Structures are given as C-alpha cells and as structure tokens.
Amino acid sequence: MSFDFIRHDVKEQKANYRYRQLVCNSTTSQGKEIVFNGKSYLNFSSNDYLGLNNHVEINKALQEGADKFGVCASSSSLVTGYHYAHQALEEDICQWLNKAKCLLFSSGFTANLALFQALGKNEESHFYLDKLSHASMIDGAYHSKAKVKRFNHNNIEHLTKLLNSKTNFPNKLIASEGIFSMDGCQAKVLELAQVAKSNQAWLYLDDAHCIGVIGNEGQGSNYFADIDITMATMGKAIGTSGAFLTCDEDLHEYLVNFSRHYIYSTAISPAIAWATRKSISIIQKEHWRRDKISELSALFSELLSSEVELVVTQSSIHAIIIGDEKKALSISEYLKKQGIWLTAIRPPTVAINSSRLRVTICASHNAKDIKYLAECINKAIA
Ligand SMILES: Cc1ncc(COP(=O)(O)O)c(C=O)c1O
Known part of the structure; x- marks a missing residue:
C-alpha cells in the first residue's frame, strides 16, 4: 500500500x-x-488571556469593518489587497510599541516562517534560538539557508559562549519567545537585548503569549527593552486573528520585496484588521x-x-x-x-x-x- x-x-x-x-x-x-x-x-486551556473574544465593541467594529471594506481582502497586499484598515492597524501597532514599521501576516506561524526564511538568505546568517522556541521558529530557521544554533533555555551564559565560539559573522540573529508557551516563563529580555547589542546581533522576540498581558499597556517585551524585531499573533490575548511583525524601515522594505510568505498570500481580512484596532485600544486602556x-x-x-x-x-x-x-x-x-x-x-x-x-x-x-x-x-x- x-x-x-x-x-x-x-x-x-x-x-x-x-x-x-x-x-x-x-x-x-x-x-x-x-x-x-x-x-x-x-x-482553563484557552489563550483568550484578556477575555476579549466576543467583546461587544470588538464585534461591532468587525461588523463596521465588514460594511466598510468587506470581509475579504480579495488579493495579496502587493496587488490590491492592502486596505486602509490594514494601514491604520499597522500605524496603531507602531505607536503602541513605539516602532518604525509593522507588517501584517495571516498567522503567527507564517510570520515566523517568513522572517527566518527572509533573513536566512545564505550561510553568512547565523541564528541563535532558545531551545524552547516555538515549532514555527524552529521550522523557519531550519528551512532557511542560515546556520542554526540552539542555546539552553533562558541561559545567557550558553548563548554568549555560542556567540563567542565563531569567527565574526556579519549577520547574527538571537531569537526567543517573550513568554514561553509551554511553561509561561519570561525571557530575560534586558539581558538578551544587551548581549545582542554587544555582539552586533539583532534580537527577535516572538511575543505570542506576551502581547496584551505584559507591560503597563500590554506592549509585551517592548515594555522592557527596545526589541529589534517583534512578532505577535493576534489570535491570543488580542482576541482576533492573524499576526504582526514590527521592525525598522529597511527590514520592512526587504520583507515587502522578498518575503515569499508575504508576497504570495492574500492579505488578512480588512474587517478583522478593523476589529483588531478596537481590541488594541481596549487593551491599552483596561x-x-x-x-x-x-x-x-x-x-x-x-x-x-x-x-x-x-x-x-x-x-x-x-x-x-x-x-x-x-x-x-x-x-x-x-x-x-x-x-x-x-x-x-x-x-x-x-x-x-x-x-x-x-x-x-x-x-x-x-x-x-x-x-x-x-x-x-x-x-x-x-
Ligand atoms: C509562541 C508561538 N508563536 C507562534 C504561534 C503561532 O501563532 P498563530 O496561532 O497565529 O499561527 C503560536 C501558537 O499558536 C505560539 O504559541
């Protein structure tokens, strides 16, 4: 058979x-x-951490978004699928996390694949991942052309040792989850940011379980340090669906031009983008x-x-x-x-x-x- x-x-x-x-x-x-x-x-198994799923105001915004822009983007972002709802949501997120640029993806899994595959262009890129990183980070990293190393969970000493054990490569990315999905522990955000800076590396945090829950306005890991690249899913505390990635202008431009996951995929629902704006404003205030x-x-x-x-x-x-x-x-x-x-x-x-x-x-x-x-x-x- x-x-x-x-x-x-x-x-x-x-x-x-x-x-x-x-x-x-x-x-x-x-x-x-x-x-x-x-x-x-x-x-007791839900990721609706803030209890925002089915919130009456978010539902109302979803309906309003559907009426204004439609449920479906009807195209990838680079063709005609990028609506005002997407742009406005990206701007809200940039303000919230104090970041230059934001890009929306259909899911956190896809955003992780996109980022690692885009940055792992060749063997000059070296990725250093916490051992407990999410499956989508691991898949993204290993399916790229970069060299991948895993450091022991939340172990800054081990990470530093790995960084020091190689001759100096130009493109280093340290990656971790902000809050680890399976044990709830927080990454040592400040120390990771310092190690990244002193090794001319970038820091990437997956804030899937951190966004909304941590920080005075729910900003997640960016509340503690200025993280180079952050990814967060909107399907957990935010209570909608999809994901976002924040970064600087150059990386944003690169992803828009070279990320296959971004380019060859229908943009997220504009109605959901509109509803997510409402959810984020509630998260900041409540x-x-x-x-x-x-x-x-x-x-x-x-x-x-x-x-x-x-x-x-x-x-x-x-x-x-x-x-x-x-x-x-x-x-x-x-x-x-x-x-x-x-x-x-x-x-x-x-x-x-x-x-x-x-x-x-x-x-x-x-x-x-x-x-x-x-x-x-x-x-x-x-
Ligand atoms: C840490 C982490 N990253 C990424 C994802 C994937 O996000 P999404 O559900 O939006 O695909 C998840 C779980 O779903 C997760 O726990």
Whole structure:
C-alpha cells in the first residue's frame, strides 16, 4: 500500500499515549465556559488571556469593518489587497510599541516562517534560538539557508559562549519567545537585548503569549527593552486573528520585496484588521484585565498543595509538570469529570518525561473558578 507510514505512525502515536484528535467546540458565546458533546466545562486551556473574544465593541467594529471594506481582502497586499484598515492597524501597532514599521501576516506561524526564511538568505546568517522556541521558529530557521544554533533555555551564559565560539559573522540573529508557551516563563529580555547589542546581533522576540498581558499597556517585551524585531499573533490575548511583525524601515522594505510568505498570500481580512484596532485600544486602556490575571494567578499558586509541581510565572500560563504522558492524560480525564477542561500537553510539544497540565488563567475567570480548579487539582495529584 502507498504511504504505509500513515497508519503505522498513528498506531504508534496511540500506543504512546500521544494520540491527538479534534473535538468540536459547540460553545455559542466564547468565554470561560466551553461546551463539548453537549456538556459544559470551565475552560482553563484557552489563550483568550484578556477575555476579549466576543467583546461587544470588538464585534461591532468587525461588523463596521465588514460594511466598510468587506470581509475579504480579495488579493495579496502587493496587488490590491492592502486596505486602509490594514494601514491604520499597522500605524496603531507602531505607536503602541513605539516602532518604525509593522507588517501584517495571516498567522503567527507564517510570520515566523517568513522572517527566518527572509533573513536566512545564505550561510553568512547565523541564528541563535532558545531551545524552547516555538515549532514555527524552529521550522523557519531550519528551512532557511542560515546556520542554526540552539542555546539552553533562558541561559545567557550558553548563548554568549555560542556567540563567542565563531569567527565574526556579519549577520547574527538571537531569537526567543517573550513568554514561553509551554511553561509561561519570561525571557530575560534586558539581558538578551544587551548581549545582542554587544555582539552586533539583532534580537527577535516572538511575543505570542506576551502581547496584551505584559507591560503597563500590554506592549509585551517592548515594555522592557527596545526589541529589534517583534512578532505577535493576534489570535491570543488580542482576541482576533492573524499576526504582526514590527521592525525598522529597511527590514520592512526587504520583507515587502522578498518575503515569499508575504508576497504570495492574500492579505488578512480588512474587517478583522478593523476589529483588531478596537481590541488594541481596549487593551491599552483596561488595565484591570492584566491586574486580574496577576491576582488570580497568585491565588492559584497559594491554594495548590505543596505536592503539586507548579512552574511559578508572571504570565497567564501556569504549567503543572506531571512527567508521564499516561498520568497527565488520566488527570486531564479526571478533571473533565469534575467539569474542568484542561488539556494534557505531551511530547513532541514538550520534552519527553515533561508532560504537563498547562493552565491558562484569564481575565474572564473569577476567584470561585480558581478555588474550584485548585481543589480539583489537589485531589487529583496530592
Ligand atoms: C509562541 C508561538 N508563536 C507562534 C504561534 C503561532 O501563532 P498563530 O496561532 O497565529 O499561527 C503560536 C501558537 O499558536 C505560539 O504559541
């Protein structure tokens, strides 16, 4: 039979407790409740960190954007797809993050592929990636023509050693996530920026889990330092869809001219771009959303039994390390029976023997939800 590996690999995935399957979410209004197969659960696996999905003003802006510009861009940006909605959103983002230029992409995954492939033009480019970088950064880097090195997670010493171990190459890019997706820890942004500067390297941060949540106006990593290139998805805290990349004028011009992912793809929906402007203005003003995440996160950590191995963070993401895939799955199943939706994260998403429950605490949760979650986790683990 052709492509025999298909059945074989799926069978092996099942045997290893790594099997994944789609479950249709039949929730009608997104929030902290989620409905699967007619049963309602308290959702602790959502990336809607600020609780902005289905916000009435953002929905209204989406409708307004659709009426003004249409739902579809109907072309790639360089043909006729670049609308006023896109331009206005890019300008808002530049002001928000204090950056010269911004470019929109259909997803964070694509933006990462685009950036690494554009900068990895040949072997003169050297990329230094944190070991826990997202799959899309790794794919982008390794599919480029650059030389790729991985430094130990958040380990500035190791990064410095790698930078010093090579004769001086002209094009060096240090890359990390701002907040790491699977453990919620923050990158050492200031130190990375200093190392980049002293080694004439550029710093690239993927702020997918940082934007909106960190910084006095939710600016993410740029709140702490002036990051050369930042990417953030709009499908998490921002509550819309797509992604943006900020950079200087020269790189912007280069990407517009040479990035295949940008050039040969339909521009994002102008209606969504319009809605995203509204979302960003709410993010800048409504500080209570970030404060609530911090308060509820502190409460969660306080209520967990000492036997629960929690990674303590300043973000919305709180990982409880279980280790074994089978055990992580069975705890996740137990929690489902208690009405809690908490997906077990297993290899290859995380390293072998580090399967975990990835709890996300959002501004839409309240103290009662957190108390119930902690009580159920304590019962399941302790
Ligand atoms: C760190 C990180 N970067 C990039 C992405 C991809 O972004 P998008 O969902 O917009 O493709 C994700 C997750 O979805 C992510 O967690």
